[in-house]
Amino acid sequence: MQAYRRASLPRASIHRRNVACCYQNANARRALPIVASAAAASSASTAATPTAALEGALKQCLLQTRIDSGERGRGLFYEPAPGAEPAVADPIKDEEAMMSQQRAMPPALPPLLRVPLMWGLPLVCAPGQEGVELQEELLDEWQELNKVQLPQALVRLLLATERPPAARLSAWFLWATRSPAAAGSPLAEFAAHVLPRDSASCLRLIPTEEARLPPDAMPTLSNMRKQVSAAVEELQAAGAVDGFSLDDLWWAFDMVISRSFSVSVTDPNTGNPTPLAAYVPWACLINHSPNPNAVFAADLSPDRREFVVVPRLRYTPIESGFEVCISYGGGLDGRSTLLKYGFVSTGNVNDRLDLPPGMAEAAARLKQQAMISAAEAISERRATAAAEASGGAVTSPSSSANLTAAEKERNLVYCALASVLEAAGDWQAARDAEEAAGQAPPATKGFSGGPAPALIKWAKAQAEAYAAPTGPAPPPPAPDAPLPCRPPAEAEAPAGEDLSAAINVLRSERRRIALAIVDLVEEYRKQNTAA
């Protein structure tokens, strides 16, 4: 353990601070067997007994967290130091604000996790000379601290800041985790004991598994594969991955694509913001939530060079035992998480149902009507305000009290339409329709007008299509059932079963949206029939 620390800690100040924190964290020791069992379960070839060095690293990095298994599989769970203040509550609803908070270095909250960047792989993504200089500095430091020498071909590739970051990081990751020359480094130890040897993403599905993907996922998957194949060829041609098999390379890409971080840092030499791609051991155990309770940041200043995860400010407090989750990216829908990471989440607000062409046309017509109605409503409000201001009676013939039943009914249509458009992801049109409908809640409204029969027919067909079982898949999970995941105990299950579970969640999410639309139009039909 001592040699390990000497070899890999970048700065004495970090050393002292982290060691102080780690001894307060009694949970780290308790969590270690999970690392071992998860590793053993997910790969027959990983070493079963964690080394003292790994145990030391675990204690040093996991400050207020422990590794455990929950509904998302293995992840990090909050375990505050006794007497610690919980994070304050003030939810940020806006995803954009949340992402920008994630990009900025968070203020000094007690971190949940802190990892020296040189234990991982910090890759500068800024093109040009500035990027090259910073990368050279980081590579020198990385080699010195890890007591290894990178092959020249790999160094050339890592300094080629114009090359795709995923390819450069994958080559570095492969060498750093599998090369005998790097054995014993913090990252190699971590990979050997903690990382799975099988795929998490859909990159390497076999044809029978692929056949069960939603049809609209295939073009994206082929595109991802083409990019990886091209990068693999490039790495081989550059001689940067000599001695590794094609299987090793795809594994490295898989690990990098599903487990590395993109983060903006300040270049310590120029003070400019610089994009950094980083593989960070321990931090890469944090699962995704579309509504995360933690954010991450990296600091490249020479006296720090660290990666931290802190509670997300202005979020509901994380309670002891809660899983710590970050966002893997804004707006990720089920299809993206399935393809890139091998899972889908229930209730993901980013999941949308694409409108088929006929429906899109009907929606466009309704949108046009909604805009006309909105214009009418605005002019009515203006007339009312003007009349009130002049002390006169409100005489506008289009005042809502004077609306005909047909006009009121039409407003209700926009309300229902807003819900349909929202489910389809056409936010602007949905807002227009809502505006036209005076923001009335759809549940209390009927539905009217020409497109309704087409809507009913289409929505039913959608719901039935998604409800239809395809192939021998397990039954869809109940809404509150655990998510498809790879908990240690199930890690040996064939990959196909994980995939079915993930696809079932995706399918049931889409069915949920389609059924919500059916409910809406059924409501209309009832009210329309009663009228």
Ligand SMILES: C[S@@+](CC[C@H](N)C(=O)[O-])C[C@H]1O[C@@H](n2cnc3c(N)ncnc32)[C@H](O)[C@@H]1O
């Ligand atoms: C960065 S790793 C997170 C740690 C991982 N759970 C582990 O045990 O090593 C990303 C992988 O975790 C899993 N994962 C992350 N977020 C998840 C979620 N919300 N639901 C299910 N699985 C998730 C997926 O397998 C994904 O490819």
